[in-house]
Amino acid sequence: MRQLIAGNWKMNGVASSLGEVALISSALIARPPKCDVLVCPPATLISRAVEIGGTVIQFGGQDCHGEVSGAFTGDISAEMLADAGAKAVIVGHSERRQYHGETDALVASKARAAWRAGLLAIVCVGETLTEREGGQAETICRSQLSGSVPSGATGENTLVAYEPIWAIGTGKTPNQDQIATIHAHIRTCLGSNMRILYGGSVNASNAKGILSLKDVDGVLVGGASLKSSDFLSIIAACRGA
Numbered sequence: 595m596r597q598l599i600a601g602n603w604k605m606n607g608v609a610s611s612l613g614e615v616a617l618i619s620s621a622l623i624a625r626p627p628k629c630d631v632l633v634c635p636p637a638t639l640i641s642r643a644v645e646i647g648g649t650v651i652q653f654g655g656q657d658c659h660g661e662v663s664g665a666f667t668g669d670i671s672a673e674m675l676a677d678a679g680a681k682a683v684i685v686g687h688s689e690r691r692q693y694h695g696e697t698d699a700l701v702a703s704k705a706r707a708a709w710r711a712g713l714l715a716i717v718c719v720g721e722t723l724t725e726r727e728g729g730q731a732e733t734i735c736r737s738q739l740s741g742s743v744p745s746g747a748t749g750e751n752t753l754v755a756y757e758p759i760w761a762i763g764t765g766k767t768p769n770q771d772q773i774a775t776i777h778a779h780i781r782t783c784l785g786s787n788m789r790i791l792y793g794g795s796v797n798a799s800n801a802k803g804i805l806s807l808k809d810v811d812g813v814l815v816g817g818a819s820l821k822s823s824d825f826l827s828i829i830a831a832c833r834g835a
Contacts, residue, residue, distance in 0.1 A: 597805060597832045598753070598789060598812035600632040600716070601819025602656060602684060607635050615646045617822035622650040628834030629812065633819065634684055637670050644679030654682035654716070657690060660703035662710070672704075672711035682714035684814075686742050688759045698741025705752065706744050715752045716814070717742050718793070719780075723760035731758070732779045739783050753789040755814045756780060761794030763816060768794070770803055777809035798827035805831050 603611075615633065622631065627650070634654040635643050643653050655675040659666055662673055675683055685708065686701035701717065708715035719738040721731040735756065743752065756776055761767050768776075777790050784790075792804055793814030804810055812832070818824040 595787065595789060595811050597629040597810075597834060598632060598791060599627075599629050599825075599829045599832060600654070600682075600755075600791060600812065600814045601634060601825055602687070602793075602814055602816055603633070603635045603820060604656065604689070604816060605636065606820055607639055609639070609642070611635070611820075612639060612642055612646055614820065614822045614825075615643050615651070618825060619647050619650055621822070621826050622829070623648070626650070627829050627832065629829065629832035631829060632682055634682070637675065637678070640675065640678040640680055652681040653679060654684065654714070655680050656684050656687070658683045658685065658704055658707055658711075658713075660700070660707045662707075672707040672713055676711040676713055680713060682716055683708045684716045684718065684755075686718045686738075688718060688720055688757055688762060692759070698738055701742040702744045705742070705747070709746070709751050715747075716755055716791075717747075717752060718755045718757050718814075720757040720759050720762075720794070726758065726760060731776060735776060735780060736783050739780065743784070747784075747786070747788065749787040749789065753791060753811070754780060754784065755791040755793050757793035757814065763795065765795050767796075767800060767804075770807055773804060773810065774807045777807065781809050796828065798824050798831075801828040802831035805833055 685704040705715040789811035
């Protein structure tokens with residue numbers, strides 16, 4: 595299964611940040627990657643990033659509304675993302691679940707909206723530190739998968755990103771055995787050839803070890819995706835490289 599290296603810029607980036615996209619694109623044209631590459635910038639930058647990124651990078655959104663259109667001030671539909679040139683959208687990121695109170699049911703509705711617009715849905719799941727220490731990591735992930743991944747999900751329209759909440763932006767990462775165990779559990783729950791990404795403080799120094807693990811089909815990168823040099827180092831660490 596071809597690995598995917600995905601970058602989530604979160605609420606970072608203005609027009610000048612597109613220079614990083616240009617640097618990534620130039621490097622990948624010069625040395626084509628042996629993995630798929632996706633960057634999810636703020637929605638304000640997607641259309642301009644598509645023009646710069648060419649064919650070596652795909653772009654995605656960081657969230658979408660479940661409806662096609664309507665009186666939802668400030669929200670963005672999956673169709674709007676597709677119209678801007680996006681090919682994928684992240685749904686159910688832990689920051690959305692935590693700060694915006696998103697439920698599994700809401701995440702599932704957003705995944706279905708992504709499919710409706712022809713986008714790949716990247717469904718995020720993951721446990722808190724308290725849940726991890728309480729031995730509930732597998733139970734929490736299984737519950738989130740059951741509630742957040744709609745019926746009809748396939749390897750073509752959906753992938754899952756395992757992001758332990760306690761590792762996101764903290765510099766902490768689970769050890770390789772912990773990552774492998776949860777990814778194997780998720781694979782069993784999904785019962786399909788759907789790609790499973792790992793996310794949570796992925797950087798240039800730990801990417802190769804993580805990407806070498808069985809059932810890790812790529813990574814979802816946060817802060818390290820904002821700098822082309824760091825992101826390119828992670829891309830170079832993919833199994834196919």
